[in-house]
Amino acid sequence: xxxxxxxxxxxxxxxxxxxxxxxxxxxxxxxxxxxxxxxxxxxxxxxxxxxxxxxxxxxxxxxxxxxxxxxxxxxxxxxxxxxxxxxxxxxxxxxxxxxxxxxxxxxxxxxxxxxxxxxxxxxxxxxxxxxxxxxxxxxxxxxxxxxxxxxxxxxxxxxxxxxxxxxxxxxxxxxxxxxxxxxxxxxxxxxxxxxxxxxxxxxxxxxxxxxxxxxxxxxxxxxxxxxxxxxxxxxxxxxxxxxxxxxxxxxxxxxxxxxxxxxxxxxxxxxxxxxxxxxxxxxxxxxxxxxxxxxxxxxxxxxxxxxxxxxxxxxxxxxxxxxxxxxxxxxx
Amino acid sequence: xxxxxxxxxxxxxxxxxxxxxxxxxxxxxxxxxxxxxxxxxxxxxxxxxxxxxxxxxxxxxxxxxxxxxxxxxxxxxxxxxxxxxxxxxxxxxxxxxxxxxxxxxxxxxxxxxxxxxxxxxxxxxxxxxxxxxxxxxxxxxxxxxxxxxxxxxxxxxxxxxxxxxxxxxxxxxxxxxxxxxxxxxxxxxxxxxxxxxxxxxxxxxxxxxxxxxxxxxxxxxxxxxxxxxxxxxxxxxxxxxxxxxxxxxxxxxxxxxxxxxxxxxxxxxxxxxxxxxxxxxxxxxxxxxxxxxxxxxxxxxxxxxxxxxxxxxxxxxxxxxxxxxxxxxxxx
Numbered sequence: 001x002x003x004x005x006x007x008x009x010x011x012x013x014x015x016x017x018x019x020x021x022x023x024x025x026x027x028x029x030x031x032x033x034x035x036x037x038x039x040x041x042x043x044x045x046x047x048x049x050x051x052x053x054x055x056x057x058x059x060x061x062x063x064x065x066x067x068x069x070x071x072x073x074x075x076x077x078x079x080x081x082x083x084x085x086x087x088x089x090x091x092x093x094x095x096x097x098x099x100x101x102x103x104x105x106x107x108x109x110x111x112x113x114x115x116x117x118x119x120x121x122x123x124x125x126x127x128x129x130x131x132x133x134x135x136x137x138x139x140x141x142x143x144x145x146x147x148x149x150x151x152x153x154x155x156x157x158x159x160x161x162x163x164x165x166x167x168x169x170x171x172x173x174x175x176x177x178x179x180x181x182x183x184x185x186x187x188x189x190x191x192x193x194x195x196x197x198x199x200x201x202x203x204x205x206x207x208x209x210x211x212x213x214x215x216x217x218x219x220x221x222x223x224x225x226x227x228x229x230x231x232x233x234x235x236x237x238x239x240x241x242x243x244x245x246x247x248x249x250x251x252x253x254x255x256x257x258x259x260x261x262x263x264x265x266x267x268x269x270x271x272x273x274x275x276x277x278x279x280x281x282x283x284x285x286x287x288x289x290x291x292x293x294x295x296x297x298x299x300x301x302x303x304x305x306x307x308x309x310x311x312x313x314x315x316x317x318x319x320x321x322x323x324x325x326x327x328x329x330x331x332x
Numbered sequence: 333x334x335x336x337x338x339x340x341x342x343x344x345x346x347x348x349x350x351x352x353x354x355x356x357x358x359x360x361x362x363x364x365x366x367x368x369x370x371x372x373x374x375x376x377x378x379x380x381x382x383x384x385x386x387x388x389x390x391x392x393x394x395x396x397x398x399x400x401x402x403x404x405x406x407x408x409x410x411x412x413x414x415x416x417x418x419x420x421x422x423x424x425x426x427x428x429x430x431x432x433x434x435x436x437x438x439x440x441x442x443x444x445x446x447x448x449x450x451x452x453x454x455x456x457x458x459x460x461x462x463x464x465x466x467x468x469x470x471x472x473x474x475x476x477x478x479x480x481x482x483x484x485x486x487x488x489x490x491x492x493x494x495x496x497x498x499x500x501x502x503x504x505x506x507x508x509x510x511x512x513x514x515x516x517x518x519x520x521x522x523x524x525x526x527x528x529x530x531x532x533x534x535x536x537x538x539x540x541x542x543x544x545x546x547x548x549x550x551x552x553x554x555x556x557x558x559x560x561x562x563x564x565x566x567x568x569x570x571x572x573x574x575x576x577x578x579x580x581x582x583x584x585x586x587x588x589x590x591x592x593x594x595x596x597x598x599x600x601x602x603x604x605x606x607x608x609x610x611x612x613x614x615x616x617x618x619x620x621x622x623x624x625x626x627x628x629x630x631x632x633x634x635x636x637x638x639x640x641x642x643x644x645x646x647x648x649x650x651x652x653x654x655x656x657x658x659x660x661x662x663x664x
Contacts, residue, residue, distance in 0.1 A: 030630070037625045125629075256620065263622035263629065268611040270633040271640075275607065279600040288588065290595035293369045297457075297595065298362070301602040308603075309641025 004035050007137055012107055015137045019112060022129050033129055036136040046135040047246060048262075050157025051145045052182070053166030058192045062166060062229040062238075063145050064102075069239045071108055075140035078110040080130050082123060082146045082156050110134065124155045125269030128262060158185040159262045161255065162245045164238075166190045167206065169198035183213065186222050188241045194226035194234065278308055336367055339469055344439055347469045351444060354461050365461055368468040378467040379578060380594075382489030383477045384514070385498030390524045394498060394561040394570075395477050396434075399441055401571045407472035410442040412462050414455060414478045414488050442466065456487045457601030460594060490517040491594045493587065494577045496570075498522045499538065501530035515545065518554050520573045526558035526566065610640055 003021075006014035018036075021029035049066065053059045063079060070077035103109035114127060127144060134142050144160055146153040157163050165186040189210075191203050203224055210221045223241045227234030249255045282304065289295040335353075338346035350368075353361035381398065385391045395411060402409035435441035446459060459476060466474050476492055478485040489495050497518040521538050523531055535556055542553045555573045559566030581587045614636065621627040 034628050034630070037628060256623075259623040260616055260619040263619040263632070264611060264614055266629040267614065267619075267622065267632045267636060268607070270629055271607060271611075271636055272604065274633070274637075275600070275603060279596060279603075282596055282599065284592055287592040287595040287599075290599065291588075291591040296366050296369060297598040297602055298366070300595070300599045301606070304599060304603055305606075305640055308637055 004032055007032075007036060007133065010138050012110070015110065015133065018133050019130055022133060023114075023126060033132060037132055046131075046139060046142055047162070048131060048142045048144065048160045049242060050160030050163040050185075051143060051166060052153045052157045052163070052185075053190075053192075054168075055147055057166045057168045058229045059145060059147075059166050062164075062190065062192055062227065062235075063143055065227075065229050065232055065235040066143060066239070067103065067109055068232075069235060070141045071106065074108075076108040076110075076138065077141040077143065078134040078137075078139045079112070079143045079145060080127055080134075081111065081113045082127055082144060082153075083113070083115050110137075110139070124159070125266050125273065127156055128159065128266045128269075131262075154182055154185055155265075159258075159265045161249060161258050162187045162242050164188050164190050164242075166192050167202060168193045169196045169202045183209070187245050188222055188238070189224040190238060191224060191226045192229050195228050199226065275304075275308060278304060336364055339364075339368060339465065342470050344442070347442065347465065350465050351462055354465060355446075355458060365464060369464055378463075378471060378474055379494070380463060380474045380476065380492045381574060382492030382495040382517075383475060383498060384485045384489045384495070384517075385522075385524075386500075387479055389498045389500045390561045391477060391479075391498050394496075394522065394524055394559065394567075395475055397559075397561050397564055397567040398475060398571070399435065400564075401567060402473045403438065403440055406440075408440040408442075408470065409473040409475065410466040410469075410471045411444070411475045411477060412459055412466075413443065413445045414459055414476060414485075415445070415447050442469075442471070456491070457598050457605065459488055460491065460598045460601075463594075486514055486517055487597075491590075491597050493581060493590050494519045494574050496520050496522050496574075498524050499534060500525045501528045501534045515541070519577045520554055520570070521556040522570060523556060523558045524561050527560050531558065607636075607640060610636060 001009070003014055003018060007018050018029075018032060022033050023029070051059055051063055051066075060081075063081075067077050067079065103111060112130060114123065114130070131142050131144070144157050146156050163185045165182055165188075167189065168191070189206050191199055191206070193199070203226065206224050207221075210224075214221060223244075225234060225238045225241050227238055229235070246255070249258065282300070286295070286300055286303070290297055290300050333341070335346055335350060339350050350361075350364060354365050355361070383391055383395055383398075392413075395413075399409050399411060435443060444462060446455065446462070463474050463476070476489050478488050495517045497514055497520075499521065500523070521542075523535050523538070525531070535558065538556050539553075542556075546553060555576075557566060557570045557573050559570055561567070578587070581590065614632070618627070618632060618635070622629055622632050
C-alpha cells in the first residue's frame with residue numbers, strides 16, 4: 001500500500017510520516033499533498049478551531065479540555081501547536097510532551113508541534129498543509145493552538161472555522177492587550193482563570209470594547225465565555241458556544257467562506273514564500289543603485305515581478321517545490 | 333518654490349506636508365519621493381537608530397534621552413514612533429504629544445507618529461519612506477521607535493544602522509521574552525531601569541544567551557549597556573556604544589550593506605503590498621475549487637503570479653501608485 005493509501009485509510013504511522021515528508025518540503029511530499037487533496041473527501045466535514053492567547057493564559061490546559069470534550073463525543077481530534085516565535089527555552093515543547101504522554105494510548109488524539117524555523121513557504125502555509133493531512137486522515141476536529149497574540153499568531157489561527165481568543169484577568173493592561181487584528185479574528189472570547197480577581201471587570205471591559213466596535217445597534221457580537229480550565233469549569237459552555245458559532249456558519253454561506261479564506265491564505269503564503277526567496281537573491285548592485293538614488297524602489301519592484309513571472313530564478317532557488325507539471329513523477 | 337525644493341532647503345512645514353502627502357499614497361506623493369531620492373544627497377550621512385522593547389520598558393524615555401544627546405552634539409534628529417498594533421487607547425499618541433510639546437520650540441527635532449492603518453504598501457515601507465524624507469531634509473540622526481517586540485517591530489527596526497533592544501528587569505519571563513528574530517537584530521542590548529531588582533541577573537542572562545548563540549569563541553557579541561533613562565544614567569555609555577557600532581560598520585562594508593538591506597526591504601514591501609491586494613481580489617470560484625480539491629494551491633499560486641506579471645489588475649486595484657512611467661505627470 002502506498003503512503004497515500006495508508007494515510008487515507010487512517011493509518012497512524014502513515015500520518016506522522018506524511019507530515020514529516022510534507023514539512024521537509026521535498027517534492028514527493030508536495031506530490032503526496034496534492035494527491036491527497038484531490039482524492040480526499042470533496043465535502044470535508046473537519047471542524048477547525050483556532051486558539052490564541054498570551055503566554056500564561058492557560059491556553060494549553062484549555063486545549064486539553066477541548067480534546068477531552070471531543071473524545072467524550074467520540075470525535076477524533078488533532079492538535080497542531082504552533083510557535084511562530086521559537087523561544088530559546090524548550091518550555092512549549094516540554095508542555096507538549098506532557099500532553100502527548102497523556103493522550104499517547106488514545107489513537108483518536110494526534111498532537112503535533114511546529115516551530116517557525118525551516119518552513120520555506122511560511123509557517124501559516126505549513127500549518128494549513130498539516131491540517132489538510134489530518135483532514136484526509138479522517139479527523140473530525142482539528143485545534144490549531146498558537147503561543148501569543150501577535151501578527152504571526154493572528155495569521156495562523158485566523159483561518160480556523162472558529163477562533164478563540166483567550167484572556168486572563170490581571171495580565172498587565174487587561175483588555176488593552178487585545179490588539180487590533182486579534183479582536184477582529186475572535187469568534188468567541190474566553191476569559192480563563194475566571195476565579196481570579198478582576199475576571200468580572202475583564203468581561204465587562206471586553207463587552208464594552210465589542211459594543212464600541214459593533215457596526216450598529218443589535219449587531220451580532222462574539223460571545224464571552226468564562227472558564228477555569230484547570231478545573232474544567234465552563235468548558236461545556238465553551239463547547240456550546242463553539243457549536244453555536246459553527247451552526248451559524250453552516251446555516252449561511254459562512255463555512256464555505258471560511259474554507260475559501262483558508263485556500264486564499266495558502267495561495268498567498270506560497271507566493272509570499274517564493275517572493276521572499278527572490279528578494280534575498282536580489283543583486284547587490286541593483287540594491288546599491290536604489291540606496292544611492294540612481295534607481296527607485298518602484299523600478300526595482302517592477303523588475304522583481306518580471307523575474308517572478310519569468311520563473312527566472314537564481315541558482316539554488318525554486319519557486320514551488322514540486323510544480324504541478326511534475327505530478328507525473330509522483331508514482332513512487 | 334516647489335514642495336520638493338522647499339523640502340531640500342530644510343523648510344520644516346514642507347517636511348510635514350511631504351510626509352502627509354507620501355503617507356496618503358497619492359501619485360504625486362510618490363513622485364515627490366522619487367525626485368527627492370534622485371536629487372537628494374547621493375552619499376547620505378544620516379544615522380538611523382532603531383529602538384524596540386516591550387511596553388513599559390521605558391523606551392520612550394530612553395529615546396528622549398537620545399534626542400537630548402543628539403542636540404548636545406548639535407545634530408538634527410527626527411523620531412519616527414511606529415505602532416504596528418494600534419491599541420484601542422490613545423496611550424502611545426498621548427505620550428508622543430507630551431514629547432512633541434517638550435521639543436516643540438526646537439527646529440532641530442522632528443517627531444512623527446505612525447499607526448498601522450492606512451498604509452497600503454505596509455508599515456515598514458511607509459516608515460522607510462518617511463526616513464528618506466527626513467534624510468532629504470538634512471536630518472543627521474533618525475530614531476525609529478516601535479512599541480513591542482513582535483514580528484512587525486522586528487521588520488521595522490531591523491533595517492536601522494544600529495538597532496537597540498531594550499529590556500527591563502522583572503518583566504515576567506525576563507530573557508525568555510527576547511524572541512528569536514529580535515535577538516538577531518540587536519546591535520546593542522539596553523538593560524533599562526538598571527536600578528531595579530534583578531538587573532544584574534538580567535545582564536547575566538542576556539550575556540549567557542549571547543554566548544550560547546555565538547558562532548564561535550572570540551566572536552564579536554553585541555554590548556549590553558545598563559541605563560536608568562528616567563535619571564539619564566548610562567545614556568552617555570549608550571551613545572558611545574552606538575557610535576562604536578557605527579564606526580565598526582563604516583570601517584568595513586557594513587554601512588553600505590545596511591543601506592542595501594533597507595533598499596531590499598522596501599522593494600520587498602512594495603511587491604508584498606501589491607501581492608496582498610491581488611490576493612484579496614482572487615476570484616471566489618477559483619478559491620472554492622482549491623478548497624474542494626478540484627485545483628491546488630500551487631496551481632492557483634502560478635496563476636496569481638501570471639496576473640501580477642501581466643499587471644492585469646482587477647478594477648480598483650493598482651500595483652504601485654505613481655508608476656515610474658507616469659513621472660511625466662509630476663510637474664505639478
